[in-house]
Amino acid sequence: MADTEPIDVLFCANPGYYQHLAVAAVSLVEHNRGRPLRLHVITCDEDPVRRDMLERTLAAWPGIGLHVYLADGSVIGDFFVDGFISKECYLRLIASEILPQHVRRVVYLDCDLVVMDDISPLWTADLGANLLAAAPDYPRLPEFMSDEHRDGLGIPRDAVYVNSGVLVIDIDRWRAEGMAWTFIDFVRRMGSKLPFFDQDAINAVLAGRITLLDPRWNLQSRMYYTGRKALPDDYAATREARRDPGIIHFTGSEKPWLFRSRTAKKGVYFKHLEKTAWRGQGPACRTSVQALEHHAGAVLARHFDLDYLQLLFKARRILERSGAVVTGSPAGAGLRTGAKGN
Template structure:
């Protein structure tokens, strides 16, 4: 198993990996997690120590800035911090080079995923000559057309055939593709994986990557959800750790975070006007009308203050 994240996602990784451990389907002592991150973090070290003590699973950590020859340098400067994605979006491409050579297959999960069903069967899936296995992206048709592909997959849940990646030097080929000035890259590494590995992708069932959006107001019927899906993926800009997040599925994130050593964390407070508007709408939808009105009042007061300042 593998997770890749930067220091800004440490808390969210903790929720994700706790959900994975608790829904593995086999004894957690059989789990070994390979973590790729950018720098040392005492919070992460404390979490890992506590999690190992509770569940008995193992962890290997690859601190990119501390690895000899600095593995971060493998990521070209020209493609870093593209759009809303940070450099951490490329970390998963380094897995074949970082993970020990005797490991021939690894399951990567984004840190904004929550495992809700038995995933042991996915780990046992045979890839044969395929380099990777992924679920179709929800915008597959649109992105496939842009890249002249027959299909486009989401890399948030990906089963890597590490032997193939190493033998064919696919990490280098992905970075080479991304560096081309004419490359139409929209979603960082995901575009590279889809284009470079176009004929080598095994398609996974949708149950392994259930996309959940902040714009949808979904009812959390957990047992029904578990009957059909094993992994929930909080795609899109808004995330369940925001105080204004409306989708009821966001409760899954807090359920697993609160049974981890990272319990008692608080939602991120609204800062911008847009975030306050979303928060007010959420409170209204939750039937908390007095609190919603209070937020709306703050928004109105903000604009009145700006109006007075501009007219003086």
């Protein structure tokens, strides 16, 4: 693919996540200067105010195309979701039927991530006969790896379970094989047997047809808090990725934008937030003191790559080991009070 060809990048989100989509988009543009980009956003709901903010954010970079598509929410309206995630997570599975015909391949990105490098290697990744490329899911938590989970979904026990936050999708081939309808049927049949939603569906339906990406292209931020002893194999597999991440992905409930959320590398989120129409905005804190605490934490993270909650967490562990603090005592409480993300 020629360097002058635009890279098609896909996001799927409800408007409530447009702030974080804007951060991901800004980080993408900042690290891919000189390469034309077409950003595609699929959503189920209109929000003129937030859409205008997203458009104003990207207007600062001439030549960046932004295309928003309103999907028929009834198609995925009965798909299984819970309080942690919204129905829009399934839109990536049916994107081939929503995007215009000239879009033949996309790099899909979740909104809760920050791009740290040129994504050309993703755009040009050789999929061979496969339909999709994705990075292994690290850390490999027991709930993903259990035989019961895999057998229930039809995922081979020896298959590498991948994370669905960064994908390279052959849209042409998905159209030719009617993959959107295959996924629709699978998700409706499995229902609540998909505890990890679209990610479970991708690993099950596309088993044996996934090209593996280097972990640096989808490094989950919690890997920075995973020690050698806890998950030695995962630690070794992601060592180089942590030194030079291509994309940092804030998976799980601990998001940078939440109040008192202990999140590694949150500073890169706040750096790019300042270049969006949401600059300076924080979570809905109960008191002015809490708002000040969040602001001070963001400044420390943005300028010094310090998470004060992680420092407090380490201090508490040291005190516990020395016997100065009893585990579960009030002195150690309240260090992780961030609410779940959407």
